[in-house]
Amino acid sequence: MAEQRPGLMRPFPVTTGVSAPVAAPIQPSVVYAAQTPDALDAQYEGRAEGHTYAREGHPNAAALAARIAAMEGCDAGIVTGSGMAAVAAALMGLLKAGDHVVGSDQLYGRSLRMLREELPRIGVEVSLADATRAEALAAALRPETRMILIETVSNPMLRVADLEGIAARARGVLLAVDNTFTTPRALRPFEHGADIVIHSVTKLLAGHADATLGWVGARDAGLAERMESFAVTLGLTASPFDCWLAERGLLTFELRYDRAEATAAALSDRIEGMPGVTRVLYPGRADHPDGLRAAALLAGRFCNMVTFEIAGGRAAANAFARAAGDAGLPMAPTLGDAGSTLSHPASSSHRGLTPEGRAALGISEGTFRLSVGLEAPEALAGALLRGAEAAAAA
Template sequence: MKRTLMRPDGLPDSLSTPVVTPLMPSVVYASTSPDELDSQYEGRAQGYTYAREGHPNADVLARQINRLEGCDDGLVVGSGMAAVTAALMGLTRAGDHVLGGDQLYGRSLRLMREDLPRLGIETSLADPTNVDAFRAAVRPNTKLVLLEIVSNPTLRIADIDGIAELCRDKGILLVLDNTFTTPKAVQAFDHGADVVLHSVTKLLAGHADVTLGWVGAKDPEIMQKMRIFAVTTGMTPSPFDCWLAERGMYTFDLRFDRTQDTARRLADHLATAPGVKRVLYPTRPDHPDAARAQSVLQGQGCNIVSFELDGGRAQANAFAEAAKGIAFAPTLGDVGTTLSHAASSSHRALTPEQRAALGITEGFFRVSVGLEDPDALIACFDDGLAAARKA
């Protein structure tokens, strides 16, 4: 019997190439010699060594997002919060001060309030819609500002241009979370961002079957600091998730347009529906930041609608239970519409008083609009509203 080695000697030769990116789950990559390995680590040759330091599926996906965001270098990591963490902890050290918007995503708020301070990094929060509030909150040791362009879940529009000018004047790094808005609505680097990040899990990948993040910078030195931190702390993305997300990216433009059109219709319908206290959608003239929404988003509203029911938890329970066909789930960007209740999910760690200060009540919901028929979707919401009124 002919004896063979455990691993095959490379892939079969082929003049043709696959149309679909192959899934490449290999953790390790073989080099021919120590000199060749040195060449890769020292940047004289392109290649892969160990998947924690990079792999082909992550790089293919990163190139897609890099093009959308208009930068040459970006890094795919294991989640949106990994992207936030790579930026905040890769670019700051003990003694620095980080200033954030006071309506950040719940886990970003927790990172700011609890995790960074125990590592010696000072933090504080200010109203992102008010540049004067940010100016007053800047300290001599302020190193970085973190903003969501559109806040989660209250859909307030940050004064990113005013705060970007402030950051330039003070030599402060500006990090913009572009998850809700996406590059289709906002080119964040054009508004003065030093770093842009995404939860790729959401609208970019778009199918609720991957957990990924992306963080990018135009300055190679800034990018290298974040990359080193991400590699050292093991923020490695799954090749399979990257492969799935790449597939989702090919329909991103189509999904964005369709879900945005439906979101506008839903917001206008809810605004006149009995039992609805208020509706938040960026293109509506009654949005509290309507003028800024127009200038920043250029007429785009994106796929998120938030609204508040008359009443409290009893009405919220009745609505969620009766709106059949709408997944009650703390996510956004899926092909199907999802309903999220901030008080019991993303912002549950806040006290009732802290939630109230943000405008989040027990009757407050965030809707991530999907690809359903708009009339069918509105009918589901009407069923839920009828049940809430009875409750």
């Protein structure tokens, strides 16, 4: 398990006289006054600390960015207005026309759309490859390849990337890793060869489904500066209030993660025996296709996500979602809330793919992804069983 740096769990102090607030303050100001033009020059040139205009940064974003950087083990990162804004800062902030990028073919649906639809519009060529096989991804590299983008554990099929094998074969190509599902509680990709790490802070780090944020950091200061410049220019700005909510959420992050992960592991076994369930995917299970790699790479930490498939197509999926929702387990296109949620990738995260494209990834109309929260395991098992019985009846 990755160790966190000391001092993470308390707010960064803001002194007021001889005392400092225990809770981090919200600072919503859009504009910050400078005493003189020379003082403003000093800020922009990095000779003095301070803020100018909220699009370029503000105290709450700076505090949250520093906390996540400490968790991931890098010097600095930037907070963005969403997880996809963080992906954009890495891809579009660092790539140019004529470059080539290799992405995992198991990426989150919107990340796949950015690779397939948006990057080609600006002249960046894209190839997709199986990130669970380092040799397959390495075979897709070209002389003009500038970046590789993978997820540590993929969304939604929970495949585990061969991170160390890919890093060893990158041959100077930048390796960007989306670490949203595993978080630095389970893995710190910089320690395994990553150059760039990305988070949808909206999910497990903030953890309460009330803040939309992203984070991206780099080992190299020059890369970090270029991504920050791109984010500032395009206005990928995070709200001070959302940053404050996420910083508060980090105070309970370890407790939330550990509880949800333990429940997910137990539920994966319970789901397997439910009516109509044809497949269960959880990286900690012995029957997971990447189970050996997950055990070695993640050192016993596997995430809070369980993906499963039920028989019967869309009619069964509708029945499952309705019955589980009536039992208190809602279906929603999100993850990482303190409460558990179901997701149906075919109608949400991966709806932009053709049925054939989804099938190639292993996603069917009966595929559900469960983001496990803090409820009692028995209550969740009961809701899932009601859903499975309704689907079987349908």
